[in-house]
Amino acid sequence: MRPRGGAREAVLADRLDRVRRQRARIAADLDGVPSAEDREALLAGDASLAAVERGLAVLLPEAWHLTSAPPRAVGPGEDAAVLAEIRATASVLALRLQERPGVRTRREDEDLAAAIALFRYAHTALGDGFGDLGPFPA
Amino acid sequence: MVPGMRSGTGDAVVSKHLRLLHDRIRDLQLILTGRAPIIVPTVAEEERFRAELREADLVERALTELVPAFWPVTGTSRRRVGLVAEARVLVRLRALAATLALGLQQPESAPDPDRLAMARALFRWAEAALLPFEFDDNELLPGGTLQYERIVAYAMFGQRWGSI
Numbered sequence: 001m002r003p004r005g006g007a008r009e010a011v012l013a014d015r016l017d018r019v020r021r022q023r024a025r026i027a028a029d030l031d032g033v034p035s036a037e038d039r040e041a042l043l044a045g046d047a048s049l050a051a052v053e054r055g056l057a058v059l060l061p062e063a064w065h066l067t068s069a070p071p072r073a074v075g076p077g078e079d080a081a082v083l084a085e086i087r088a089t090a091s092v093l094a095l096r097l098q099e100r101p102g103v104r105t106r107r108e109d110e111d112l113a114a115a116i117a118l119f120r121y122a123h124t125a126l127g128d129g130f131g132d133l134g135p136f137p138a
Numbered sequence: 139m140v141p142g143m144r145s146g147t148g149d150a151v152v153s154k155h156l157r158l159l160h161d162r163i164r165d166l167q168l169i170l171t172g173r174a175p176i177i178v179p180t181v182a183e184e185e186r187f188r189a190e191l192r193e194a195d196l197v198e199r200a201l202t203e204l205v206p207a208f209w210p211v212t213g214t215s216r217r218r219v220g221l222v223a224e225a226r227v228l229v230r231l232r233a234l235a236a237t238l239a240l241g242l243q244q245p246e247s248a249p250d251p252d253r254l255a256m257a258r259a260l261f262r263w264a265e266a267a268l269l270p271f272e273f274d275d276n277e278l279l280p281g282g283t284l285q286y287e288r289i290v291a292y293a294m295f296g297q298r299w300g301s302i
Contacts, residue, residue: 091236095261119240 008060009069011082015125016056023049051117055090059114063089083122090118146217151227152201153215155267159198166191196259200235204256208234225271232264 026046034042060066094115097108104112166187168174179187205211219227239257242250 088233088237091240092233092261094240095236095258096265099258099262099265116240119237120244123241 006069006072007075007078008064008082008085009066010072010074011079012056012060012066013071014074014079016053019049019053019056019121023053048117048120051114052121054110055114055118055121059093059111059118060086060089063093080126083126087119087122087126090115090122094119144223146215147219147223148209148227148230149211149213149215150217150219151224152205152209152211152231153213153217154219154224155263156198156201156213159194159201163191163194163198166194193259193262196256197263200256200260200263204238204253204260205231205234225268228264228268232261232268235260235264 023046026042026049030039030042030046094112097104097112097115100108165174169177169179169187170184170191172178201211202213206213235257239254239261241247242254242257
């Protein structure tokens, strides 16, 4: 399915909101003085979500040349279609950075981490193997 | 079938590029076995040709072993497709290769260095094949609109082999 105009903006805004709410919950849990083990898990989860947030807020809007659009609800089927696009774009961005010769800059390392985090986030959210690309490799 | 494409378009493009690959592999083998009519490579050139042959072999295997698991390609189609359709298939192939490669790198995936090498080679090949189109970043995705004047550049300058 091909998403209609504004779908990318709508899905990105929705997903970004969800990720930020998850991070706020983690911050609240960290304030509750968790055990050392729990604290470590919470910090790891927050670091992963921070990379996803950077991917949704910086990497994808740049790659897709998105401009700010008035907020609208995500239409039926749009979420999965845009998530499949996110996974494909994140994969291409990550592979480009991995294949590029020479030493990566700090910004490129951050972009690579964000692209990989986005891939994992979209893949987990889709939960459908490869979406319209077929089954996930065993 | 390639999503959003006419039936057989993906097969036609993959088949065309397989023919290009087979021609190049045959040329490289002739050069490296001293049977090429003109070219006698230096030691440095020989190493470069060997690297190119290894890369072409990986791409050929990716197109015949990896891609058919996702798209019904025969590799024998002789159908001609327009450059816009070809570019769209190449964009999808690149996305497929990248998604496969990144998926295989994840800790949850069983280690499979052979498939990973094929997927990465296919990604490099698709990137190089798309270079003449000079996509902007919006064309990273399958299904994006291609600009006609950039397609003309591909028609004029054709497939680049040296960078693969």
